[in-house]
Every structure is written in C-alpha cells, then in structure tokens.
Amino acid sequence: VGFRYPGGDRRTLAGVSFTARPGEFVLITGASGAGKSTVSKLLTRFYDPVEGQVRLDGVPLPAMPLDFLREHVTLLPQETLILHDTIRENIACGRPGAAEHEIVQAARDAAAHDFIAALPEGYDTRIDPHTARLSGGQLQRIAIARAMLRDAPVLVLDEPTTGLDALAARRVVRPLRRLMSGRTTIMITHDLNLAPDADRVLVLDHGRVVETGTHHDLLALGGAYARLHGSQNGSSQADTGPRPTLRLGPL
Ligand SMILES: Nc1ncnc2c1ncn2[C@@H]1O[C@H](COP(=O)(O)OP(=O)(O)OP(=O)(O)O)[C@@H](O)[C@H]1O
Ligand SMILES: [Mg+2]
Structure with a gap:
C-alpha cells in the first residue's frame, strides 16, 4: 500500500507490503514518525490506502461492511480509549450485552479484576480520563479486558506497553x-522485549519496510533493527540484570 494523509504534502507510506497468516504474530517497529500507527489505521479502515489494498482473508476491506470488520479486527490504539462511565461499562463495550460473569472473567484474564475489586465501588467506579484515579498500566489492562470480551480473531496493538514504567x-x-x-x-x-516471540519483525523507516525477518535474523544482519535493539539495551539490561534494591514500608 501507499498512503498520503488528506491534505498532506508527502507520502506517509510507500510500497508497504506484508502478510499475517492465521495465528501469526507480526511485530512492526521503527523510529518515531516512521508510519507505524498509520499502518494500524489502514488495517482498521480509519483511512483507506491511496495505492494498493488491505485484504482480510483475501477480501479487500472496502468490500466488507464496517461492522463486520470491527467484529473481526480489534484495535488497541496508542491512546487508550476510555469512556466517561463505570469500569463495568468500559469493559462491557467490547461486546454489548455481555453477562456480568463474562465481564469479570475478561477482567481476570486481563489481570485487572484484583485492582478493580479492591476499589471501594468496584466495577461501579466511574473513570474520568482526566483524573489520575487509575494508572496508565491499569487503564491498559481495562483496554485488554475489553478486547478479551470482544474476542475477535485479529488484533492490532499499537504501542501496548509504551508510556508505562x-x-x-x-x-x-x-x-x-x-x-x-x-x-x-x-x-x-x-x-522490543516481545520481539523474540514474533514470527516476523518488520522495520519501518520513513514509510517503507526496510528490513523483514525474525528477531535473530535481524540482529545478525546488523542493520536498522540491530541499531534499534542496541539503543534499548541499556534499559532492557536494567530490567533483567541486578538492580539496586528499593524498599518501601517497614522492613
Ligand atoms: N492525521 C494526520 N494528518 C497528517 N499527517 C499525519 C497524521 N497523522 C500522522 N501524520 C504524519 O505521518 C507520519 C507518520 O505518523 P505515524 O503516527 O504513523 O508515526 P509512528 O511511526 O506511529 O510514530 P510514533 O512512534 O511516534 O507513534 C508522521 O510524519 C506524522 O506527522
Ligand atoms: Mg505511533
């Protein structure tokens, strides 16, 4: 596909092509502004490409009803979408009409049930995105619970862990x-912590796919991916290596 935002003066994506087979995990990475979120918007028809096609099971997206697409492809956007409503409604909107036990099960699967149950008003707690009542990680787990409930066969996740400590x-x-x-x-x-699990990694640079392969292939290649990975090494070592101990509360 090729893509240019309406009114944009240059092409945001050019000649981008890839396939995700059923059950596969494809990871897309690249520098900020490379066009990654734009790919997610084409996959979910917030925009249509100006060249080429996005196909689901061989069917071009514009040939299927939008609600069919929404039913089969779930997007977790870069900015978590939160409704000014209760936690229950924020999960239930994944599948309107879901039963209470299904909502609770989705929250359990998303590791959200325990913190929800610990709130004085539990599932009836109202969320306002502008109050710091829930942390970014908690909001993300509510978004995951919503997606669990939706139960679509295809997932598009845009920066699911970015912005979290x-x-x-x-x-x-x-x-x-x-x-x-x-x-x-x-x-x-x-x-890139999950990259070793991916069936395929794509590196996007200025709207083009510049490298494709497994995490190990691309590390061995010593190119753009290896540089991105290297620039993260400081932080990922801090995650896994010995760390200074910080103790809070009584010892
Ligand atoms: N709605 C829009 N209208 C015009 N240009 C846009 C729009 N959204 C994004 N762009 C431009 O398209 C390019 C790619 O943006 P995109 O959000 O896809 O990047 P990204 O790779 O997801 O970046 P990040 O890693 O920071 O999330 C950028 O140059 C951006 O300024
Ligand atoms: Mg983005």
Whole structure:
C-alpha cells in the first residue's frame, strides 16, 4: 500500500507490503514518525490506502461492511480509549450485552479484576480520563479486558506497553500474551522485549519496510533493527540484570 494523509504534502507510506497468516504474530517497529500507527489505521479502515489494498482473508476491506470488520479486527490504539462511565461499562463495550460473569472473567484474564475489586465501588467506579484515579498500566489492562470480551480473531496493538514504567509494562505483558494467544496479532511497538516471540519483525523507516525477518535474523544482519535493539539495551539490561534494591514500608 501507499498512503498520503488528506491534505498532506508527502507520502506517509510507500510500497508497504506484508502478510499475517492465521495465528501469526507480526511485530512492526521503527523510529518515531516512521508510519507505524498509520499502518494500524489502514488495517482498521480509519483511512483507506491511496495505492494498493488491505485484504482480510483475501477480501479487500472496502468490500466488507464496517461492522463486520470491527467484529473481526480489534484495535488497541496508542491512546487508550476510555469512556466517561463505570469500569463495568468500559469493559462491557467490547461486546454489548455481555453477562456480568463474562465481564469479570475478561477482567481476570486481563489481570485487572484484583485492582478493580479492591476499589471501594468496584466495577461501579466511574473513570474520568482526566483524573489520575487509575494508572496508565491499569487503564491498559481495562483496554485488554475489553478486547478479551470482544474476542475477535485479529488484533492490532499499537504501542501496548509504551508510556508505562518498567513494572507496569511487565504487569501488562502476561495478560497481553493471553490476549494474543490463538489470535492473529499485528503489534506495533518500540519495545522490543516481545520481539523474540514474533514470527516476523518488520522495520519501518520513513514509510517503507526496510528490513523483514525474525528477531535473530535481524540482529545478525546488523542493520536498522540491530541499531534499534542496541539503543534499548541499556534499559532492557536494567530490567533483567541486578538492580539496586528499593524498599518501601517497614522492613
Ligand atoms: N492525521 C494526520 N494528518 C497528517 N499527517 C499525519 C497524521 N497523522 C500522522 N501524520 C504524519 O505521518 C507520519 C507518520 O505518523 P505515524 O503516527 O504513523 O508515526 P509512528 O511511526 O506511529 O510514530 P510514533 O512512534 O511516534 O507513534 C508522521 O510524519 C506524522 O506527522
Ligand atoms: Mg505511533
């Protein structure tokens, strides 16, 4: 596909082509502004490409009803979408009409049930995105619960762990893996911790795919991917290596 934003003076994507087979995990990475989120917008028809086609099971997206597409492809956008409503409604909107036990099960699978149940008003707690009542990691787990409930076979995840601190990101990884299991997943991320699990990694640069392969292939190639990975090494070593101990509360 090729793509230019309406009114834009240059092409945001050019000659981008890839396939995700059923159940595969494809990871897309690259520098800020490379066009990664734009790919997610084409996959979910917030925009249509100006050249080429996006196809689902061989069918061009414009040939299927939009609600059919929404039913089969779930997007977790870079900015978590939160409704000014209760936690229950924020999860239930994944599948209107879901039963209470299904909502609770989705929250459990998303590792969100325990913190929700610990709130004085539990699932009836109202969320306002402008109050700091829930952390970024908690909001992300609510978004994961919503996607669990939606239960679509294809997932598009845009920066699911970016913006979270290391601990919050780690808490999101297990529910994310649970969500991805058995689903075709296209994950857009700067965070390369999950890259070894991907069937294929694509590196986007200035709207073009410059490298494709597994995490190990691309590291060995010593190009753009290896540089992106190297620039993260400082932080990922801090995540896994010995760390200074910080103790809070009584010893
Ligand atoms: N709605 C828009 N209208 C015009 N240009 C846009 C729009 N959204 C994004 N762009 C431009 O398209 C390019 C790619 O943006 P995109 O959001 O896809 O990048 P990205 O790779 O997701 O970056 P990041 O890693 O920061 O999220 C950028 O140059 C951006 O300024
Ligand atoms: Mg983006």
